[in-house]
Amino acid sequence: ICLYRAKKSGKGCYRLWDRSYLQDSTPERIQIESELREGIERGELILHYQPKVNAVAGELHSLEALVRWQHPRLGLIYPDSFIGIAEESNLIVELDRWVIAAVAEQQLAWRKQGLVIVPVSLNVSASHITRADLVLLFAQILNEHPELANYIEVELTETAIMADPDQATISLNHLLHLGVKSSVDDFGSGYTSLGYLKKLNANTLKIDRTFIDDITEDGYDRDVAKAIIALANSLSMEVVAEGVETKAQWDLLASFGCQYLQGYYFSKPKPAEEIARLLASQK
Ligand code: C2E
Ligand code: CA
Ligand code: CA
Ligand code: CA
Numbered sequence: 001i002c003l004y005r006a007k008k009s010g011k012g013c014y015r016l017w018d019r020s021y022l023q024d025s026t027p028e029r030i031q032i033e034s035e036l037r038e039g040i041e042r043g044e045l046i047l048h049y050q051p052k053v054n055a056v057a058g059e060l061h062s063l064e065a066l067v068r069w070q071h072p073r074l075g076l077i078y079p080d081s082f083i084g085i086a087e088e089s090n091l092i093v094e095l096d097r098w099v100i101a102a103v104a105e106q107q108l109a110w111r112k113q114g115l116v117i118v119p120v121s122l123n124v125s126a127s128h129i130t131r132a133d134l135v136l137l138f139a140q141i142l143n144e145h146p147e148l149a150n151y152i153e154v155e156l157t158e159t160a161i162m163a164d165p166d167q168a169t170i171s172l173n174h175l176l177h178l179g180v181k182s183s184v185d186d187f188g189s190g191y192t193s194l195g196y197l198k199k200l201n202a203n204t205l206k207i208d209r210t211f212i213d214d215i216t217e218d219g220y221d222r223d224v225a226k227a228i229i230a231l232a233n234s235l236s237m238e239v240v241a242e243g244v245e246t247k248a249q250w251d252l253l254a255s256f257g258c259q260y261l262q263g264y265y266f267s268k269p270k271p272a273e274e275i276a277r278l279l280a281s282q283k
Contacts, residue, residue, distance in 0.1 A: 032085055036069070040094055045231050047102055048269035051278070052231065052240055052262040060282055063118040064155065064262065065103050066269045067095070083125070092125045097137060098122075100152075104141045106272055107151055115279040121153035121183060126160030130167040133195040135174045142178050149179025155206065156182060159190040169199050176201050183240065188228055198235060204260075205232045209243030212263070216248045229256045 039045065049063040069077040086092040099122050110117050125271055128134050154175060161168040161184065172182045183204035184192065188211055207228050211221045225241065231240035241253045244263030253261060270278075 006193065015097050029085060032082065033089055033091060036082055036086060037094070038123055039069055039071065040091075040098055040257035043256065044072070045095070045098055045102070045224055046271070047106065048271055049275045050262060051275075052260050053266050055250065055258050055261050058250070058261075058266060060118060060278065061260055062153075062270075063275065065099060065106075065120050065122045067123075087125055087127060093128055093131070093133075096124055096128050096134070099142065100137055103152055104145065107148055108145065110137055110272075110276060110279060111147075113276060115276060116282060117151055119151050119153050119181070121155050123185065124156050124160075126155045126157070126163050129156055129160060129171050130164050135171055137176070137270045138175060138178050138180050142180070147279065150181070153181045153183065153203070155185040156202075157185045157190065158187050158192045161196070161200065162190060162192060163202075165193065165200075169196065172177045173201050176203075179278075188224055194231075197231075201239065204238040204240055206240045206242050206262075207258075212241050212253075213245075214242045215252055216246070217256060222252070225253065225258075226256045229253075229258050233257060 024164040036175055046068050047065045048068055049065055051060050052062045052064065054061050063205060067079050067083075069079075069082055070095055071077050083092070083095075086095050103120050103122050107117050107120060113262045124134065138152070141152075154172075156168065156172070167190045181203040182200075183206050184200070184202050185206050186195075186208040187205045189208040205228060207225055211225045211228075214221050215225055216222075229239050238260065240262055241249075241258050244250055244253065244265050246265055249263075250261060250265060267278075
């Protein structure tokens, strides 16, 4: 597909050429959408998993599932290149449903291998959280596999939540009753009404990576991160800093009372087989 104008970026992975190009509603865009639809049916999506660690010892706490598209010709395509297109069509619903089922299957498979599993969070799109069938899907999976309660979690960006905060509150509370905890993703990058934060019953705040990037040099970013950690603590929520790439960032965040960290310093997102080895080494 020349339309992808793929550019090689690193180890056999591709980023699509140009964001503005993808934003057009060109026939090419429609072609990506239909290729993705077929790709989902053909089983071309895969998940990588990135550890979240505790800030005291850097030990594995939980995982985040991140989708990739294993394209037959282009190789591994990252979600920033296709989630947007999927979100503008109904395809995101299928994609999210695939991810939810795949995480459940993976957790069951790891268990079957005799591994001690940890909670895995997955990302849910804005357009999906307002749909009743999302809660229903989780209800079906947990009804069939009650042992997965508390081992599957959802992440929702604060922008997604604020698009329809009342419906998001209802959905997240339903999920919580099923044993599915939730995180507010990219916190600090949008505008969450603090009035909703308590009502949401979300378990965790994830500090947006943009505040972590320059945290050791930029006083403003440092103050924002510190304030989010204090806010989470005062609301009895857990807090995760994402995008941690250095020991200096780790030390600073730990000194602010941040409980959990996620980022390349600890691990990049990895295929399931590598995570299996990591889980095995935990025992
Ligand atoms: P996100 O949920 O904020 O996920 C974190 C992104 O930051 C991931 O990119 C991850 O690989 C990257 N990251 C983690 N640690 C570091 C670090 O230390 N430094 C840097 N520079 N980056 C780091 P990824 O996997 O490309 O995913 C991008 C976005 O695509 C995600 O952002 C999420 O919004 C979306 N996404 C990923 N998987 C899914 C999915 O299954 N469903 C939906 N609806 N969206 C997804
Ligand atoms: Ca996320
Ligand atoms: Ca995030
Ligand atoms: Ca993000």
